[in-house]
Amino acid sequence: MMMCKIKSGQSVLKRAAAATIGTLLISATAGAAPIDLNTPEGATMANRKIQCSTEDNKPVLYTWEGAVFSRRMGESDKRMFKTVGMNIRACVTVDGGKKGVGYRLVTREILLYLDPKTGEALETWDNPWTNTTVNVLHVANDPVNQRASFPYDDEGKPRARWFGRNQNDTWFLTAPVPLFYHNELGGEYQPYVGGAYHATELFNFIGDLDSLTSEDTDTAETTVGWVRISDWLPWMEMQGREGIIYIHAAGQKVDSFDDMPDVMKRYIAEKEPDYVRPPPGDDDRPNETSWTYFKKKLKGGKLPRGGHN
Numbered sequence: 430m431m432m433c434k435i436k437s438g439q440s441v442l443k444r445a446a447a448a449t450i451g452t453l454l455i456s457a458t459a460g461a462a463p464i465d466l467n468t469p470e471g472a473t474m475a476n477r478k479i480q481c482s483t484e485d486n487k488p489v490l491y492t493w494e495g496a497v498f499s500r501r502m503g504e505s506d507k508r509m510f511k512t513v514g515m516n517i518r519a520c521v522t523v524d525g526g527k528k529g530v531g532y533r534l535v536t537r538e539i540l541l542y543l544d545p546k547t548g549e550a551l552e553t554w555d556n557p558w559t560n561t562t563v564n565v566l567h568v569a570n571d572p573v574n575q576r577a578s579f580p581y582d583d584e585g586k587p588r589a590r591w592f593g594r595n596q597n598d599t600w601f602l603t604a605p606v607p608l609f610y611h612n613e614l615g616g617e618y619q620p621y622v623g624g625a626y627h628a629t630e631l632f633n634f635i636g637d638l639d640s641l642t643s644e645d646t647d648t649a650e651t652t653v654g655w656v657r658i659s660d661w662l663p664w665m666e667m668q669g670r671e672g673i674i675y676i677h678a679a680g681q682k683v684d685s686f687d688d689m690p691d692v693m694k695r696y697i698a699e700k701e702p703d704y705v706r707p708p709p710g711d712d713d714r715p716n717e718t719s720w721t722y723f724k725k726k727l728k729g730g731k732l733p734r735g736g737h738n
Contacts (some may be wrong), residue, residue: 437730459686462644463643464643466595466642466726469529469580469590473531473578473579473589475591475593475641478640478647481520483647484519485522485710486523487709488517488706488707489648490516490682490686491680491731492688492689492690493681495513495675498675498676499672501670501672504509506534508545509542509544509545510545513690515689515693515697515704516536516538516573517536517537517603517706517707518534519534519536521711525581527581527583527584528582528583531577531579533575533710534574535572535574535710536572536708537570538569539568540567541693542567543692548692550567552564552565556665559668559670563666564724566662567650568719573717574714582681599635599636600637601633604631604633606630609625609626612626612722613718613721628657629657631656631658633655635652635653645710646733648665650682652680653679653681654678656676663719
């Protein structure tokens with residue numbers, strides 16, 4: 430997952446590619462024609478402006494708020510928690526050769542489970558189905574990076590497309606992300622007995638068309654709607670009980686940490702100070718998930734078991 434870098438002493442072709450990268454980056458902010466969403470290059474640049482910035486390594490911050498619900502057969506859904514989240518990110522330019530000039534996204538994120546009455550981050554939770562008190566493990570995934578995105582494929586054929594819809598002065602797009610893979614907390618016989626990690630994330634992105642395509646902006650003003658459907662969280666200690674959870678939240682890209690909810694700012698200051706900046710652009714660590722994070726905490730003895738009355 431290392432990004433491709435332009436080094437001195439490379440071929441004329443590479444130097445030309447480097448010049449092209451500079452031209453494309455400058456064009457987003459220095460008087461060039463607006464981005465053409467109908468071209469692979471334009472679609473790639475627009476997606477980059479939604480995700481991060483056309484300026485390499487410039488931090489961009491998303492934050493969102495919502496609620497977490499349970500769903501079980503034969504009973505009404507319960508609102509278990511309020512929730513607030515953040516993701517700090519940056520992009521770096523990547524020269525893909527035949528694939529064109531693209532970018533790689535590096536991020537880290539936090540999701541807090543809040544008391545539905547007080548709005549404060551929980552340390553323990555009274556499980557109404559097991560009648561026990563368990564320890565809450567908030568999400569602190571570092572990193573959550575993406576592979577590089579390019580305008581063209583390995584053969585130089587157009588790959589990137591604009592999947593959004595433009596209406597008047599607004600654009601919007603949907604991005605469903607179905608997930609089904611090996612569960613880090615499961616065993617080697619998952620294909621035979623089940624237990625794979627199964628979830629779905631549903632994103633809606635909306636913004637104004639001018640900031641997306643304008644030559645005067647390096648990032649697009651964006652609001653986001655987010656739904657996540659998954660199994661019970663492992664720290665809930667549901668012991669195989671039937672049911673799922675879903676999160677319903679909405680948020681936006683913000684200018685600074687001052688625009689985040691106070692509960693998140695306090696949490697980062699006290700417990701996760703690294704989250705004031707994104708990972709480095711050449712970060713090659715494996716991605717973290719809620720399940721791998723839980724496993725590390727449990728094996729490291731940093732998550733004492735709950736299950737007490």
